[in-house]
Amino acid sequence: MTRRPTFPATLPTQGAAAGRTRPATPAATAVRASASVAAVRPQGLGLDSQAARERMVQKLAAQGLSHPDVLAAMGGVQRHLFVDSALANQAYEDTSLPIGLGQTISKPNVVARMIELVLAAPAFAQATSAAQRGRILEIGTGCGYQAAVLARVAREVYSIERLRGLHDKARDNLRPMRLPNVHLLFGDGMLGYARGAPYSAIIAAAGGEAVPDAWIEQLAIGGRIVAPVQSTAGRQSLVVIDKLTHGVQKAFLEAVQFVPLKSGIA
Ligand code: SAH
Numbered sequence: 001m002t003r004r005p006t007f008p009a010t011l012p013t014q015g016a017a018a019g020r021t022r023p024a025t026p027a028a029t030a031v032r033a034s035a036s037v038a039a040v041r042p043q044g045l046g047l048d049s050q051a052a053r054e055r056m057v058q059k060l061a062a063q064g065l066s067h068p069d070v071l072a073a074m075g076g077v078q079r080h081l082f083v084d085s086a087l088a089n090q091a092y093e094d095t096s097l098p099i100g101l102g103q104t105i106s107k108p109n110v111v112a113r114m115i116e117l118v119l120a121a122p123a124f125a126q127a128t129s130a131a132q133r134g135r136i137l138e139i140g141t142g143c144g145y146q147a148a149v150l151a152r153v154a155r156e157v158y159s160i161e162r163l164r165g166l167h168d169k170a171r172d173n174l175r176p177m178r179l180p181n182v183h184l185l186f187g188d189g190m191l192g193y194a195r196g197a198p199y200s201a202i203i204a205a206a207g208g209e210a211v212p213d214a215w216i217e218q219l220a221i222g223g224r225i226v227a228p229v230q231s232t233a234g235r236q237s238l239v240v241i242d243k244l245t246h247g248v249q250k251a252f253l254e255a256v257q258f259v260p261l262k263s264g265i266a
Contacts (some may be wrong), residue, residue, distance in 0.1 A: 005229040009030050030221060049080055052092040056108055059094060065112045069130070072113050073152035079105075080105040082173050096257075099143040101165050101260050106205060110256065111146050112244055114226045115153060115201055117240055117253075121224030131155055134200035134220065139189035139227070139261070144170030149202070151179045158196040160189040162265045192218040199223055207236045208261035219243045228258040 065071060080091035082105060087097050096104045106114075118124070118136065127133045130236060131134040136154045137149055141161035147170065150157045159182065161167040165188040174182060185193055190212045192202070197218035204215075207228030215225055225241040238253040 010022055028091070047255035049078055049092075052076075052080075056092040056094075058111050060109060063109055065109070065116055067116045069153050070112050070116050070119065073115070073149045074108060076152055077148045078146065079108070082148075099166065100169065101163050103140075103142055103163070103166060105143055105145050110147060114238070115146075115149060117202055117226045117238070118201040118224060119153060121201055121222065122242060122244075123220055123222035123224065133228055135198075137193055137196060137198060137199045137204065137215075137218070138201045138205065139192075139215075140165055140259075141170045141184060144173045144184070146203075146205060147182050147184070148174060148177060148179065151182045154200070155181060156196075157182045158185060158193055158199075159183070160185040160187050160193055162186075162188050164263060164266070186201040186265065190214070190261065194218060201226070204228065204261065205258060206261040207256070207258040211239065211241060216241065216243060216248060221245055228256045231255075 052077045055073050057071050060074060061071060080088040083097050083099065085089055090097060092108070094107050094109050096107050096110075099105050101113070119133075121266060124133050130153050130260050133154045135156040135158065136150050138150060138159040141147055141159040143166065144159070147157055147159040150159075159170070160183070161170065164186060167184060171184055174184070183196070187193070189204070190208070192212070192214040194214075198220035199218055200220055200223045202215050202219060202225045204225070204227035207230060209230045211225055211227055211229060215227075219225060221243055223243050225239070227239055228236045229239045231237040236258060238256050240253060242249045
């Protein structure tokens with residue numbers, strides 16, 4: 001089955017196709033072979049993924065996202081490798097995309113916005129590099145895209161997924177990228193992941209009625225939770241919860257649309 005896009009045609013010359021663990025399809029082999037004969041130029045708009053990412057980052061900046069580490073991380077992760085080949089040409093548009101099992105990968109704008117909020121946490125205030133930032137817990141690994149972005153801004157990323165099919169898909173997607181600081185976990189993220197605690201931040205990609213107590217318990221002092229939660233009339237908003245020495249501080253931000261946070265595994 002051809003799952004990997006031949007998009008972008010420039011990948012082989014960038015060396016990014018090396019290290020893939022999936023068997024090469026005839027089509028992929030053909031692209032690779034022709035790329036080794038001559039430096040293949042992208043055929044038409046949208047085929048050069050680096051350029052497409054740069055355009056995406058420019059749009060993010062125009063939309064008000066400004067943290068240099070976030071913009072660099074968004075520009076560095078090949079989003080098209082996380083979606084089905086039929087959707088690869090939409091990978092750098094500001095749109096959410098299906099990733100299977102009824103789940104979706106968030107819009108780049110929302111991913112960047114949430115990570116920017118995470119990096120503004122008191123615990124990260126003094127940090128100027130990923131290495132200085134602590135451990136982040138992501139609830140809802142999905143296809144693994146956001147985990148790959150987080151891996152570029154934090155020292156350690158723990159990411160938990162309740163659907164076995166997506167946990168396996170994320171593992172397959174991330175394996176060739178060799179990110180030693182990403183730890184994928186299969187389980188119910190509503191319980192957090194106590195063994196990795198305390199976290200400097202917890203970021204959720206699925207929204208429930210409230211933020212589970214376990215997340216607050218597993219957060220370090222000075223740490224921050226960024227999550228979608230149900231607000232009025234079944235609507236969702238982003239909530240930012242800071243854990244301070246004297247309690248928690250909550251702020252509700254803009255409306256968002258995330259898949260539901262569900263308990264248990266499947
Ligand atoms: N960050 C993901 C987005 C995935 S969508 C990405 O970049 O692809 C949200 C994911 O949250 C779905 O895969 C869904 O199965 C998962 N999810 C929902 N409730 C969960 C829970 N309690 N624990 C772990 N994952 C959960």
